[in-house]
Amino acid sequence: MKKLITILFAAVLLSGCIEGEQHRYSGNSGSWSMTYKVVESQSGSQQVEGLLNYIGPETAPERIEYSMSTVTQSQSATGIPVTDGKATLQNTNCVDCGIIQEHTKIKVEIKWDGTSETFHLDEEES
Template sequence: MKLRFLMLVIALLLTLFACQGQETINFQGKSDNWEVVYQVDIQSEDSESKSLEIRYIGEGKSPKEMDYTLDSVSGGGDGNDIPLNDGVYKSSPNSCSGCAVTGEDDKIKVTIDWQGKSEKITLSNQR
């Protein structure tokens, strides 16, 4: 019985220490037609994981695809002819190690192009 309790305490402590030091920053922004959420999970001073969600919020039927460009201090990304599923694009998490990490006060710039239209959105930290 004591052994089980001790193992449970050790498992809880390991879980607690594994999560210590991680920080999640949620950047958000919207325009007339799009809403963007960029989530950054900072794992250490030179390691992070990022994911992106772009949602069509305009009137009428959502486009079938769009292009985007994302610029940030720690890098950027882009996509062309990205298919939308019910007006939404969700990226898979993207990790880097040995990289410059995103800061809480960074401004992330996103440009979305679709059907001959273009909108620019600045994302900011939603504390």
């Protein structure tokens, strides 16, 4: 009986880690296009992934800095390497943080080589 209770408890505990809703966002500026994915788990945490593509007319920069913000949270980083015109943003996990809600507008600012561009990411229709 103890084994059965332990197995049931473990199943309930692990079910909170199963992926819940996914939200995909995209947007672009004159020099950058971006995709961003937010995966919410049933336990209240989220995982985010982002990819920037340089689409500008000149040679892609070697490094960038970026900031992203919503009404409830923001993140930024400097010295992000750009390889073959692509920059991968920090893949992060967050527990008990400001979850990015459905239909949220995300403001993005990219800075490189003395230039900056700002644009918004809009949620893609599923």
